[in-house]
Amino acid sequence: MTLKIGVIGTGAIGREHIKRITQTLAGGKIVAVTDVNQESAKQAVEQFNLDATVYPDDKSLVAADNVDAVFVTSWGPAHEASVLETIAAGKYVFCEKPLATTAEGCLRIVEAEKKHGKRLVQVGFMRRYDSSYVQLKEVIENKEIGEPLMIRAAHRNPTVDENYTTDMAAVDTLVHEIDALHWLIDDDYKSVQVTFPRKTKHALPHLQDPQIFNIETMNGVAISVEVFVNCQYGYDIQCEVIGEEGIAKLPEVPSVVMRKGGNLSAGILQDWKKRFMDAYDKELQDFMDSIKETGEPNGPTAWDGYIAAVTTDACVKAQQSGEKEAIELQEKPALYKKSITELQTQ
Amino acid sequence: MTLKIGVIGTGAIGREHIKRITQTLAGGKIVAVTDVNQESAKQAVEQFNLDATVYPDDKSLVAADNVDAVFVTSWGPAHEASVLETIAAGKYVFCEKPLATTAEGCLRIVEAEKKHGKRLVQVGFMRRYDSSYVQLKEVIENKEIGEPLMIRAAHRNPTVDENYTTDMAAVDTLVHEIDALHWLIDDDYKSVQVTFPRKTKHALPHLQDPQIFNIETMNGVAISVEVFVNCQYGYDIQCEVIGEEGIAKLPEVPSVVMRKGGNLSAGILQDWKKRFMDAYDKELQDFMDSIKETGEPNGPTAWDGYIAAVTTDACVKAQQSGEKEAIELQEKPALYKKSITELQTQ
Amino acid sequence: MTLKIGVIGTGAIGREHIKRITQTLAGGKIVAVTDVNQESAKQAVEQFNLDATVYPDDKSLVAADNVDAVFVTSWGPAHEASVLETIAAGKYVFCEKPLATTAEGCLRIVEAEKKHGKRLVQVGFMRRYDSSYVQLKEVIENKEIGEPLMIRAAHRNPTVDENYTTDMAAVDTLVHEIDALHWLIDDDYKSVQVTFPRKTKHALPHLQDPQIFNIETMNGVAISVEVFVNCQYGYDIQCEVIGEEGIAKLPEVPSVVMRKGGNLSAGILQDWKKRFMDAYDKELQDFMDSIKETGEPNGPTAWDGYIAAVTTDACVKAQQSGEKEAIELQEKPALYKKSITELQTQ
Amino acid sequence: MTLKIGVIGTGAIGREHIKRITQTLAGGKIVAVTDVNQESAKQAVEQFNLDATVYPDDKSLVAADNVDAVFVTSWGPAHEASVLETIAAGKYVFCEKPLATTAEGCLRIVEAEKKHGKRLVQVGFMRRYDSSYVQLKEVIENKEIGEPLMIRAAHRNPTVDENYTTDMAAVDTLVHEIDALHWLIDDDYKSVQVTFPRKTKHALPHLQDPQIFNIETMNGVAISVEVFVNCQYGYDIQCEVIGEEGIAKLPEVPSVVMRKGGNLSAGILQDWKKRFMDAYDKELQDFMDSIKETGEPNGPTAWDGYIAAVTTDACVKAQQSGEKEAIELQEKPALYKKSITELQTQ
Ligand SMILES: [Mg+2]
Ligand SMILES: [Mg+2]
Ligand SMILES: [Mg+2]
Ligand SMILES: [Mg+2]
Incomplete structure (x- = not known):
């Protein structure tokens, strides 16, 4: 069983992930790409000799019948909309950091996922795979x-x-x-x-x-x-x-x-790229494998993306104030209480 | 482009390589298996949910039209015959150590490869990939x-x-x-x-x-x-x-x-398996990649297999004699003078 | 030339220093001891087979004609008085930490030394000799x-x-x-x-x-x-x-x-004793050697003792307040600007 | 109690040991020196401001009433005679390597010591003190x-x-x-x-x-x-x-x-001098301390000097022959069976 993947954003990081799926990892196939720069998307198809459709925008790519999962590797401010689009379509999404540029944006994703009822989102914090x-x-x-x-x-x-x-x-x-x-x-x-x-x-x-x-x-x-x-x-x-x-x-x-x-x-x-090279490989392999095995991605969740947003906000405030700044989270939804794997092994 | 692989020998090491190709690496597909224990071959197909034919013996597997390359992972005494068979068919072969159980056997493989005119054989010395x-x-x-x-x-x-x-x-x-x-x-x-x-x-x-x-x-x-x-x-x-x-x-x-x-x-x-885990992955990925890119495998050659055989023979003799024993090789054929990559970068 | 030493305080640390002078280091001789517990002083003489006089108190020991230098190894609250006494006599003094229990006490020692016109005091901060x-x-x-x-x-x-x-x-x-x-x-x-x-x-x-x-x-x-x-x-x-x-x-x-x-x-x-064993030996050897060679001890000065007192005071205040506490020193007297050795090598 | 030491050989190593005794270690005093170059002996006295007599030769130095122990730090070929002289006088001797330039010479020293009845000799193998x-x-x-x-x-x-x-x-x-x-x-x-x-x-x-x-x-x-x-x-x-x-x-x-x-x-x-600096100090301190405490030096014995001679002889022979050469010792005299310390702790 091959996971069919659409890639939103074919810049440097997008192409590295395309390369991983195509040349290094097992079980995935790039079937769709898009980029605000359509020329870049076409070049990516050519560069990696992909059997993939170039879509005009994230909406159409997400909607494509043969897309099982989406990689969001566009620039940060565009992440939130693409992720929400993918959740709305009930599809899996691997989103590079940041999940959204604001804590509120992250919460909107969390809410969408809660509404959907199971986890669809993995955020690209690769260190957990080191x-x-x-x-x-x-x-x-x-x-x-x-x-x-x-x-x-x-x-x-x-x-x-x-x-x-x-x-x-x-x-x-x-x-x-x-x-x-x-x-x-x-x-x-x-x-x-x-x-x-x-x-x-x-x-x-x-x-x-x-x-x-x-x-x-x-x-x-x-x-x-x-x-x-x-x-x-x-x-x-x-x-x-x-x-x-x-x-x-x-x-x-x-x-x-x-x-x-x-x-x-x-x-x-x-x-720095060499330090976590293996972790980058493993995070994507695990994203694909855990979806196939458990129906949910196993890595950092939308909630983790939200924690990162709230905490970096407090850090920036603390840089400016010189004072101790509070880091205050909403209550953690049940959906994120434990990873599926952790619950299974309990 | 997918390399279509037949596996001769579905014991422990054979199955590990099947697992690699199927679940970890990119660009290969197991399309054929055989084992002296046919039941084992069938179990391997089932275990990894392979889309592969079970052949009655190495000859028939090697001959199969859709087989591009062969993994020889049977017991040592059977290696030489399977490798010679594959060379005769002009197909690529990855053979676990030993290439043959005698130096003479290794030389026969070297001769066959020389006759064929280009390198087809890679021996499973994975440390070079560590x-x-x-x-x-x-x-x-x-x-x-x-x-x-x-x-x-x-x-x-x-x-x-x-x-x-x-x-x-x-x-x-x-x-x-x-x-x-x-x-x-x-x-x-x-x-x-x-x-x-x-x-x-x-x-x-x-x-x-x-x-x-x-x-x-x-x-x-x-x-x-x-x-x-x-x-x-x-x-x-x-x-x-x-x-x-x-x-x-x-x-x-x-x-x-x-x-x-x-x-x-x-x-x-x-x-010990954990020590060279990554090297095992890399040797097979490189076997597949270099065949696609250069038309020859890039790893340890049949000549390296011959060196290993001559040297281990001398070591066993030295264990018994307590004396200094000579390690004498035939002259190295031009085919093995340099790896393709090395020649290209000169 | 042998440095003749009087020891004030024959508890554990005092006896360790007596042992060093007697059994490990060159150039010193214990000629006088005292302790508030006179029995302890007598035992020390016996234990190390010293050719030394037991004095009734620090005053009399410091005053003894044959005493060139004094080790202050009594309990902390007694240090200041003994050090001041020794400076008044124009003799050298090696004082274990603390130099005095208050910053004010340390300053009184600094003032006495300034008045004397050259450095007589070394404080027992041995890490500088590690x-x-x-x-x-x-x-x-x-x-x-x-x-x-x-x-x-x-x-x-x-x-x-x-x-x-x-x-x-x-x-x-x-x-x-x-x-x-x-x-x-x-x-x-x-x-x-x-x-x-x-x-x-x-x-x-x-x-x-x-x-x-x-x-x-x-x-x-x-x-x-x-x-x-x-x-x-x-x-x-x-x-x-x-x-x-x-x-x-x-x-x-x-x-x-x-x-x-x-x-x-x-x-x-x-x-912990093993960590700085060599440093303890070296600080005493250097105390004796530098006095002989330069007329002043070369190690941590009374001013360093004062810095330690001011800083530990601020640390204790900070433990209690939870706030950032200032560490404020008096102006550094010229006497402590540089070590003699440092000045000589400039 | 001070061990009074005569030094035979006031070259580099001799002066280093004189410096140790004079400036670093406790319990010893250089009271006599000699050297085939009498001028060197006189310079050593001056350099370290020694209260010591310059003797015309090893015989007269060994014979001096106030000499308790002798350091043999002359050139190798002279060691044996000086050591035998000292044993004959019933005095302690610390001899730098080699104890003698031949295995036979070492055995003569062993025999002399056996005849004397207790161990007087320590050989300067300092690594045992590292x-x-x-x-x-x-x-x-x-x-x-x-x-x-x-x-x-x-x-x-x-x-x-x-x-x-x-x-x-x-x-x-x-x-x-x-x-x-x-x-x-x-x-x-x-x-x-x-x-x-x-x-x-x-x-x-x-x-x-x-x-x-x-x-x-x-x-x-x-x-x-x-x-x-x-x-x-x-x-x-x-x-x-x-x-x-x-x-x-x-x-x-x-x-x-x-x-x-x-x-x-x-x-x-x-x-190299820095590597075993502490060991050099300790070997001499232990030589002096063990003589005072047990009546015998505690370090490497004349027998160890003999082992070294026999073994280096075999090594030189093996360098020349390329063959495996035997290392054959005489039977070990009872005097060297165990160090005093080891026997005491049994
Ligand atoms: Mg990442
Ligand atoms: Mg192998
Ligand atoms: Mg101290
Ligand atoms: Mg030595």
Whole structure:
């Protein structure tokens, strides 16, 4: 059984997913594409030699009879409408972050999904599929470190371009930690405060870099995430969870160990794409597999997209105020209480 | 374009490859299966819900019009005949190790392939697809450690069952290092001598364990491989290349780093299957992709299968004699001089 | 030339220093001891077979003709008086922390020393003599990581006894980081705020554990120190300095690397005394050597003792208020501007 | 109680030991010096401001009434005579390696000591005092890795000068492993075979570098030591013991961990003197302390010096023959059966 997929947005990320489905993963087929730039959509068909129809817009693509599921890989402001369209058609949708550009937009998607009665949406937070994060979550769930008390994390990029602004540290960079960390410890956020340390000389005048986000959870876990996007030395994702009985930490990315020129060393990734390459593959494979096996996608939900939106909003507010800002969620609908898999294994 | 595959041998390894093609990788389809146990072949079709014909024997499967390529995953003594059959039909073949149970058998395959005029055979030495080995090879090829002078390697299993015999340390265990190491340093073997250290109490009376294989290459590189299959603590593959300018070593398999109970620790794999899981996926994906792109498989060749056979023969002889035994190869046919990719990038 | 030493306070730490001078280090001799418990002083003489006079009190010991230098190893509240006494006599004094129990007391010592005109006092902050800290400081001073922007540190003990109170996390535990970190980056503190994460179940009801101290420096460096004194797993001192060009971190304490029982592991110290054993030796050897070579002790000064007092005061206030508390120092007297060694090498 | 020491040989190593006794360690005093170059002896007295007599030769120094113990730090060929002289006088002697330049010479010293009736000699094999080796030995003695089966060791120097010859790899370099390894596993050597791998281009024409020494013990342990004295990258001592239940390995020398320029790295020592600096201090402190406490030195014995001589002889023979050469010891005299400490703790 092959899942027939329509792709809305054939830019860089859209084409990477098309490539995955076509050249790397099993069980999916791209049957439809669209883009606001129709020429781009046609090029994508040609580039990957697809047996796919080019549609004039998301509406017509979603409506196509042979489309089982939709990938929303357009630019952020367009996500909400495409996702709502797909839910209205009762079809599955994998939406890259952000689910919507506002918390209200995310809630509208949540409401639509509730109304539909089962989960159709998966949001593209790929870290949950990274084997190191998965192992870290297992360690925590197995109570190997007891109750989590603190998390120390860092998200570092070697450099950013001139378009990168201070709020993007929250909205585009920290957002991955925002999704990963509440999932990791099965907890909700309560507040956030932002510290601006001495600024690196490598940051442009308009950009505050580095930044420290101190987040408190409902269970009292103190999370500190450093975002440092001009760290020079490489792309580096760190996460350490300090618990009552011990500490668990993501391993370093494996790299050949060298003894040379007076140093014992191992390379650090420069390119962020390589860090989560396998996770990108796995999130899409799991999206397809879980739909076939359980009738629902198994990954990050629309609710997780909503949490990310509310939390990044609070982070941006905290960047501006310098104060501790509350992170307040609506009540969680029953639909999102547990993943299907989790309920089944209980 | 889908590569249509016939599988000869539907035991454990055959089914794993069927699962890969069906559930994990892109671009292949199982269209034919056979097994000396026809019931097993039928079960495999059912288990993976294949749209595939069950053939009574390898001959008929190879001959089937819709079969583009053949996987030989039967027991070792049957490999040679199936591979020769496939070459005779001018079809591609992925053969699990051993290519043949004797050096002479391997040479017959080499001759058949030479006669055919291009490479059709890939042997299932998956380590060449392991990302750590690939990175190690790059380091060496980039001359980052200068000319290789020595290699220290180890192949350790936690335990083996009672059927494991002393010669299997060479034929079934060391064989992976035999293939990987000459590929790694682009060199040929010259001689081997075996040392039997003090025997572990965890080995059964009939088994010498551990063993040390000291291999010399044509360039004078001194290779020492420890094979220790009752090491108790885990499955552990080590490889360190000492060169004129520095040393390069495979990284440890990444695992969550724990601080607990007085120890800083990281788990070691227990299950060998997990170590090269990704490499198994990549070898088959590359087999399919390179055939489509270049008309030849890109992986370990029949000649590599022959090298493995000659070398394991010498290792077994050296186990018995205690002496230094020569490793003597025929002259290398032009067909195997360079991989297509290598020639293209020159 | 032998430095003749009088010891005020012959409890545990006093006897350890007597043992060092007598059995481990070169160039010193214990010639005088006293203790409020005279019996203890006599026992110390006997235990180490000292050729030393027992004095009835600190005054008489300090006044003794053959005493060149004094070790103040009595209980904290007695330190100030003994140090002032020794300065008045124009003799050298090595005083264990705290220099005095109040900032005002420390200032009185600073004033006395200023009046005397050269440095006589060294405070027992031994971390500056730890080889790892020394190497870390060199890396920073050599600008290998550029300007420091952030510090992440942790001070963890496996357990504490029932007498350990929340304020001791600042006064007795954090105080070592307080001294080490401003020395490490050659900066002064500006403010501190304290966070109480979820409390571990292993802490007694009266104790907040763990605690996070967020300290800002005059140069804007954001320091975060975790104090966690019931971490269960061991005694662990972590310090990582994040700079504009890279990151430098204390190495783990070296320990035999084991592969056993499914784990790659190395032991973590349980006993804090072992962590800085060498540093304790070196601080006393340096105290004696620098006096002989330069006429002044070379280690942490009375001014450093004052900084520690002001900072721990602010930390305790911050524990109680939950607010950001200022750390305000008097102007630094010229006497403490640079160490003699530093001035000489300029 | 101060141990009064006479030093025979005031070259580099002699002066380092004089400095240790004078400026670093407790309980010893240099009261006598001599050197074949009398001027050197006088300079040493001046350099360290010693209160010591310069003697015309070793005989007169040994005979001096106020000399309790002698350090033999002259050139190798002179050691035997000075040691025999000191034993004849019934005084203690710390002799740098080699104890004597021939196995026969070592045996003469053993005989003299036997005749004297108690141990007077300690040989300067300092590795037994290195904290990492000590910890490794504890792990082995505690049976944490079960019975040792194999040892993998390496002794690497960045470069050597033109005077370094092939046999020195055994006599001057490997000799430290020879002493350390039999002590580590409490075993005796049986045979040695030497392999010459491909030679590094960084070695001069007259020097074979690297070399591999494969040594078998009486218990069947297979030891492989790589000696590589032009490895370029640093001074590096590796030792890994593979046992029935697990593996134990010397830790890396601790060094600040850097993230910079695309690498996670830690420095490797360049200067061999720094690697065992602490061990040199401890061996002399222990020599003095154990004499005072037990009446005998506690370190490597004359018998250990003999083992080293016999083994290096066999190694040199094996370098020349290419064959497996026997290592044959006389029967061990009762005097050396156990160290005093070991007997006391039994
Ligand atoms: Mg994504
Ligand atoms: Mg294979
Ligand atoms: Mg102290
Ligand atoms: Mg020595």
